[in-house]
Amino acid sequence: MxxxxxxxxxxxxxxxxxxxxxxxxxxxxxxxxxxxxPSEVAVSAGRALSIEALRRYPDPNSSVLTAAIAASEGLDVDQVFVGNGSDEVLAFAWTAFLCDDLNVPAIPEMTYTFYPVWGQLLGHGVERIPMTEDLGIDIASMAAWEGPLVFPNPNAPTGRALSRAAVKDLLESNAERLVVVDEAYFGFGAESVVPLIKDYDNLLVTRSFSKSHALAGLRVGYGLGSASLIEGLRRVKDSFNSYPIDAHAQAVASAAISDIxxxxxxxxxxxxxxxxxxxxxxxxxxxxxxxxxxxxxxxxxxxxxxxxxxxxxxxxxxxxxxxxxxxxxxxxxxxxxxxxxxxxxxxxxxxxxxx
Ligand SMILES: Cc1ncc(COP(=O)(O)O)c(C=O)c1O
Structure with missing residues (x-):
């Protein structure tokens, strides 16, 4: 078979x-x-969804949610991409930027085990960089790789985080290559690198509502970066599934962002x-x-x-x-x-x- x-x-x-x-x-x-x-404000927004919102297709661009995320991060709406979980945002990033011979990404040896799967699925693999002795990400060895870099911050499953200054050094070590920082575990004490986006158009940050907002069942994640990177993700989305975020998920996630x-x-x-x-x-x-x-x-x-x-x-x-x-x-x-x-x-x- x-x-x-x-x-x-x-x-x-x-x-x-x-x-x-x-x-x-x-x-x-x-x-x-x-x-x-999760936030009661967010749950209520889901309950208040109209029948009409269920009859119709959802907004393909998740405009309200995109605007809410952009406002909360001080970014423009064209710097925000919303996906069906950050797994989807990362899978789209792989498809858009990380799957040809010139763009094989380096990842830490101990990291999120989905990265090598996308590398395999899309045919170009990943380069694994050994950890430091105390199981941190080896910045010097990552910087020495000429291609793109992908890592979570904090890393999973170690929980160790790099400072924003360390990520800045990585970005400066090669302004040409893409650096994807997976902030699935943001909000629990690590410094976010989102403030670096304004200065580095080669930085893509992915985030998830699953952990920080207690909404793993909703499947919403997002990507933050330069308008050109975000446009790349949108092109993949619109070549794959125009409506990845359902109406209920858009309503709940938009309200969750506002419940500071x-x-x-x-x-x-x-x-x-x-x-x-x-x-x-x-x-x-x-x-x-x-x-x-x-x-x-x-x-x-x-x-x-x-x-x-x-x-x-x-x-x-x-x-x-x-x-x-x-x-x-x-x-x-x-x-x-x-x-x-x-x-x-x-x-x-x-x-x-x-x-
Ligand atoms: C490092 C890392 N990135 C991304 C994800 C995916 O998160 P989600 O697809 O739920 O947004 C996870 C989930 O466990 C994770 O550990």
């Missing part, structure tokens, strides 16, 4: 999303969803909980990387990440680990609510004290 598959499809190793288990008893800390409920009080309070709760989770894990003997995201990467001297994932799963607690060599010791735990974190720490404490 695979006789119709192209060679690319046969070779492709698709991205594996984290398990989306349902159930009231499950503590789900495996896919970095926000610990809190929710955003400030929710971000502050995540920072507080992240510190409590880090301290709790450290007191159980874990090595925990300093994170500016809504997750922490932790390793225990006696258990692999995979072993801990299985042990916790038997107790209805989902966390994430990987089978790649560099990540074997590590387990990634999403910052949860106060109670969820107490349950995780209690479960780990019980397991560790039993042997």
């Amino acid at each position: 695979k006789r119709h598959w192209t060679d690319t499809l046969k070779r492709l190793a698709p991205y594996t999303p984290g398990e989306q288990a349902q159930g009231p008893d499950i503590i789900k800390l495996n896919t970095n969803e926000h610990a809190l409920a 009080d929710w955003f400030t309070q929710a971000s502050s709760t995540i920072k507080t909980n992240r510190e409590a989770l880090t301290n709790g894990l450290q007191s159980l003997g874990f090595d925990v990387l300093p994170s500016l995201a809504n997750f922490v990467l932790a390793a225990h001297p006696r258990y692999s990440g995979e072993a801990l994932t299985h042990i916790l799963k038997r107790r209805n607690i989902l966390v994430r680990s990987w089978s790649s060599e560099a990540l074997l010791p590590w387990v990634r735990i999403t910052v949860g609510t106060h109670d969820q974190q107490l349950s995780v720490l209690a479960a780990l404490s019980e397991v560790l004290s039993a042997d």
Whole structure:
């Protein structure tokens, strides 16, 4: 039956999303969803959607949402692109800018595992740059790559972030190449590089409503950059799917952007909980990387990440680990609510004290 598959499809190793288990008893800390409920203002905007808005196609350009994002970032509307999750914005960026022989992007060795999939799907691969000893992004080696660069800031799954000044140095190391900074985890303490857009037309920043605004179910992300980069993304969108953002998602996301009080309070709760989770894990003997995201990467001297994932799963607690060599010791735990974190720490404490 695979006789119709192209060679690319046969070779492709698709991205594996984290398990989306349902159930009231499950503590789900495996896919970095926000610990809190989204803004009530945003939810109400969705409920208020008219029947007429459902009968008709949505605005293909998500104009209201685009304008709301532009206003909140101090950019022009032609510097904003909205997509179906930042995964789609990144996939479009790959299609538009990162898939010919002259434009093979370098990515950090430990990073978001979707990047190499797009590299494979679109046929030109990626160059992986080894991490520094403390699992940071190696700026000097990234700068030495002549082609485009793609990395998350903060990085995933390490949670470590580069300063805006470090990203500026990278941009200046070669003004010709495109630098894509994936800010999926913005809003949890890392410095955003969006203020650099006015000076660097080779900078594309991607963002997500999934993490910062607790709207992973909505599937909305966006790209910010020079008008020419944004036009490139629009050309791909309009050659692929004119209406990627449905009417409900446009209404909810536009309202979410305007609810600054929710955003400030929710971000502050995540920072507080992240510190409590880090301290709790450290007191159980874990090595925990300093994170500016809504997750922490932790390793225990006696258990692999995979072993801990299985042990916790038997107790209805989902966390994430990987089978790649560099990540074997590590387990990634999403910052949860106060109670969820107490349950995780209690479960780990019980397991560790039993042997
Ligand atoms: C680094 C990174 N970038 C992008 C995404 C995609 O986010 P979304 O498509 O939900 O906006 C994720 C999701 O986990 C991520 O970890």
